[in-house]
Amino acid sequence: MLGATGATGATGATGATGPSPTTxxxxxxxxxxxxxxxxxxxxxxxxxxxxxAGSVAxxxxxxxxxxxCVVTDGDAGGSDRSVARPDMARLRRSExxxxxxxxxxxxxxxxxxxxxxxxASIELRRDITRVVRQVQPDRVVTQSPExxxxxxxxxxxxxxxxxxxxxxxxxPDARNPFAHPELLDEGLxxxxxxxxxxxxxxxxxxxxxxxxxxxxxxxxxxxxxSQVGDGANLHELLQRWMGGNASAGGLxxxxxxxxxxxxxxx
Ligand SMILES: [Zn+2]
Numbered sequence: 001m002l003g004a005t006g007a008t009g010a011t012g013a014t015g016a017t018g019p020s021p022t023t024x025x026x027x028x029x030x031x032x033x034x035x036x037x038x039x040x041x042x043x044x045x046x047x048x049x050x051x052x053a054g055s056v057a058x059x060x061x062x063x064x065x066x067x068x069c070v071v072t073d074g075d076a077g078g079s080d081r082s083v084a085r086p087d088m089a090r091l092r093r094s095e096x097x098x099x100x101x102x103x104x105x106x107x108x109x110x111x112x113x114x115x116x117x118x119x120a121s122i123e124l125r126r127d128i129t130r131v132v133r134q135v136q137p138d139r140v141v142t143q144s145p146e147x148x149x150x151x152x153x154x155x156x157x158x159x160x161x162x163x164x165x166x167x168x169x170x171x172p173d174a175r176n177p178f179a180h181p182e183l184l185d186e187g188l189x190x191x192x193x194x195x196x197x198x199x200x201x202x203x204x205x206x207x208x209x210x211x212x213x214x215x216x217x218x219x220x221x222x223x224x225x226s227q228v229g230d231g232a233n234l235h236e237l238l239q240r241w242m243g244g245n246a247s248a249g250g251l252x253x254x255x256x257x258x259x260x261x262x263x264x265x266x
Contacts (some may be wrong), residue, residue, distance in 0.1 A: 036065065038059055039139075042162060043158035045096035045224065046077075047094070050140075051200060051258065052199055068100055069128065071165075073090075089225055141260070143160070143162055143198065145164035174192070177190045195264070199261075207250075207260075
């Protein structure tokens, strides 16, 4: 079970993904007890780094194994039409691997779906279920499938599709032996994920203090040079976003946080 440790009445600053006044805030330290493996599933290269790289850095520091599954290669990214799309896909895979290394993650799998046209199809559910059964994570982190009207970019259709398919993989597909029977044929036994963490949600209820690992998050984001250029505006952007998250989570002034909607999936 997830342990709610009190309610906050904070609604957050502009741009924050704070809780509603009735949402109980959950202490992330309580949730980390007993967690050995975490799988992060995102639509595009760079999504995990904007939404969760600071948290990932802190989890790796604790000795938790973290693995990434990226559904597309981000081949619709950037605005330079002179770059052939297969070249962009190769570049973005290498950028994501470099970004992962900055926060201590060396296990990154790409599913190779087309960027910009992702659907929460039964095939995508099966492919994510396969990874869940292989990794057997205690926690899965993914993107909210719900539209957040405060943050249009967080609600990119690919993000919502990847999130929906991942949630379906967590429940019920990965734990149901009769879902995707071809996976049993591959020797992949059912697995129950206990915790589901959603990035970009409008009703976040868990705030991870990332102040002490901001150098790692910035380094991870700067690895995506095809998307962030020289990264000159990243520091100011993160101060605003993550300061708002920290405020919404009731953290001390000056702290910086990543925000999640945590769901008890066990
Ligand atoms: Zn994205």
